[in-house]
Amino acid sequence: MDLLILVPVSALLGLVFAAYCYMSIKREDPGNELMQKIAAAIRTGAMVYLKRQYTAIAVFVIVMAVILSVGINPLTAVCFVVGATLSAAAGAIGMSAATLANVRTTAAAKKGMGEAFRVSYASGAVMGLTVVGLGVLGLSVLYIILSSITTIGQPEAVNILSGFSLGASSIALFARVGGGIFTKAADVGADLVGKVEAGIPEDDPRNPAVIADNVGDNVGDIAGMGADLYESYVGAIVATMLMGATGIVATQFPGVSMLNLIVLPLLIAGAGILASIVGTFFVRTSKNDSSAIHRAFNTGTFASLILTVIATYWLVVTLLGNEYVGVFYATIAGLVAGFLIGLVTEYYTSYDKPPTKRIIEACQTGAATDIIAGLATGMESTFIPVVIVAIAILIAAFTSGLYGVAIAGLGNACNAGHHAFRGCLWSGRRQLRRYCRDVPPGQGRARYYRHTGCCRQYNGGDRKGICNCRCSTHGTGSFCRIHAGGSYEYR
Numbered sequence: 001m002d003l004l005i006l007v008p009v010s011a012l013l014g015l016v017f018a019a020y021c022y023m024s025i026k027r028e029d030p031g032n033e034l035m036q037k038i039a040a041a042i043r044t045g046a047m048v049y050l051k052r053q054y055t056a057i058a059v060f061v062i063v064m065a066v067i068l069s070v071g072i073n074p075l076t077a078v079c080f081v082v083g084a085t086l087s088a089a090a091g092a093i094g095m096s097a098a099t100l101a102n103v104r105t106t107a108a109a110k111k112g113m114g115e116a117f118r119v120s121y122a123s124g125a126v127m128g129l130t131v132v133g134l135g136v137l138g139l140s141v142l143y144i145i146l147s148s149i150t151t152i153g154q155p156e157a158v159n160i161l162s163g164f165s166l167g168a169s170s171i172a173l174f175a176r177v178g179g180g181i182f183t184k185a186a187d188v189g190a191d192l193v194g195k196v197e198a199g200i201p202e203d204d205p206r207n208p209a210v211i212a213d214n215v216g217d218n219v220g221d222i223a224g225m226g227a228d229l230y231e232s233y234v235g236a237i238v239a240t241m242l243m244g245a246t247g248i249v250a251t252q253f254p255g256v257s258m259l260n261l262i263v264l265p266l267l268i269a270g271a272g273i274l275a276s277i278v279g280t281f282f283v284r285t286s287k288n289d290s291s292a293i294h295r296a297f298n299t300g301t302f303a304s305l306i307l308t309v310i311a312t313y314w315l316v317v318t319l320l321g322n323e324y325v326g327v328f329y330a331t332i333a334g335l336v337a338g339f340l341i342g343l344v345t346e347y348y349t350s351y352d353k354p355p356t357k358r359i360i361e362a363c364q365t366g367a368a369t370d371i372i373a374g375l376a377t378g379m380e381s382t383f384i385p386v387v388i389v390a391i392a393i394l395i396a397a398f399t400s401g402l403y404g405v406a407i408a409g410l411g412n413a414c415n416a417g418h419h420a421f422r423g424c425l426w427s428g429r430r431q432l433r434r435y436c437r438d439v440p441p442g443q444g445r446a447r448y449y450r451h452t453g454c455c456r457q458y459n460g461g462d463r464k465g466i467c468n469c470r471c472s473t474h475g476t477g478s479f480c481r482i483h484a485g486g487s488y489e490y491r
Contacts, residue, residue: 083167334411
């Protein structure tokens with residue numbers, strides 16, 4: 001029980017580091033007046049959406065709390081409300097950071113892609129560390145209160161704590177589905193109004209629906225994803241604690257205290273937060289090419305994973321003993337599975353990898369072949385992750401039984417922070433491409449167009465030709481620099 005106090009401390013450290021990253025974002029250059037005007041409209045829309053959604057969810061939370069209080073246990077209702085509140089708070093904080101970082105990422109891109117990555121990564125760190133920090137802080141504090149201050153036993157305390165996970169799941173249900181529907185409706189609506197009806201380019205700032213589209217990117221990719229990861233992360237911890245509190249699992253670990261089986265997942269989660277903080281310092285690059293940025297991000301991920309592995313081994317040996325080192329192997333199986341699934345996802349979604357290139361080639365023969373190629377690639381992309389998950393389950397079950405399977409899920413969820421980092425980075429990159437680039441007076445503006453993979457100079461809506469961005473090699477670059485003589489330089 002002495003080690004348990006380290007869990008809320010590590011969660012607080014994660015939240016403090018998230019606050020530091022948030023303040024560092026605010027100190028960045030927000031760009032020129034036009035950029036700030038567009039960013040302010042997007043931020044206002046995102047916050048209005050969030051306020052309206054949370055107002056509706058609050059009614060559901062209150063009704064559910066009353067039902068749980070009457071039908072199950074008042075303490076379960078309290079845990080439910082706390083879990084829902086912290087989940088909503090994580091989404092709101094992440095949304096605030098993302099809408100601040102979007103325009104600052106764009107402004108930083110004038111100095112190079114490396115600077116833009118630095119700003120957007122700080123935004124991802126805020127979201128990721130807020131998700132895991134609030135989740136672990138809420139769970140650990142509630143468990144300490146239930147097990148130490150009240151007179152109920154350990155199994156009953158963990159059963160009551162499951163209400164926390166239910167609260168997190170409730171918010172995730174609304175945030176993920178609601179955000180996804182909003183962003184798709186806004187995206188399609190903006191394209192129909194702009195390209196089809198008005199005949200203006202995609203993402204043209206003269207189209208008010210483009211603001212709604214950008215709002216949708218934030219509410220779907222930030223708030224929705226954050227709530228979803230929060231729910232998965234908390235659920236994995238609570239599920240493992242519940243397994244540790246069952247008599248069947250206790251018989252598999254003779255001589256081990258039930259308390260140790262219960263607190264082990266909390267301690268692993270706390271160690272994962274500290275490892276993630278250290279890992280952020282390994283994410284450094286001064287280069288402007290995308291491959292260097294990917295390497296920098298993966299270096300940070302490797303560093304945090306290695307530290308988590310070391311901490312997990314020490315915790316398992318300390319709490320369970322050397323004879324139950326199989327629990328460590330199960331955790332590693334989950335960690336490796338989560339990392340490999342991330343690599344597979346990156347392979348199937350990266351613009352410079354064969355799957356995406358095949359879909360691009362299919363576009364040349366029409367929408368039908370494009371849809372078929374995209375659908376086939378999407379189905380294909382699920383096969384390898386399913387195999388990875390199955391192998392991880394088998395390894396975990398073989399090495400430490402049902403408890404091992406549960407803790408392997410926790411090992412997989414330890415990557416939740418980095419999944420949030422990636423999600424916020426992607427959202428920031430999409431916003432980057434939609435802002436107009438500054439150029440010398442009288443030369444119009446150059447901005448990126450996703451459907452051509454090039455930049456176009458335009459002034460007052462009149463397109464003046466496609467600049468030479470070497471689309472076949474660098475088709476997804478951020479912008480082109482316009483020189484005085486009319487030539488273009490890819491950046």
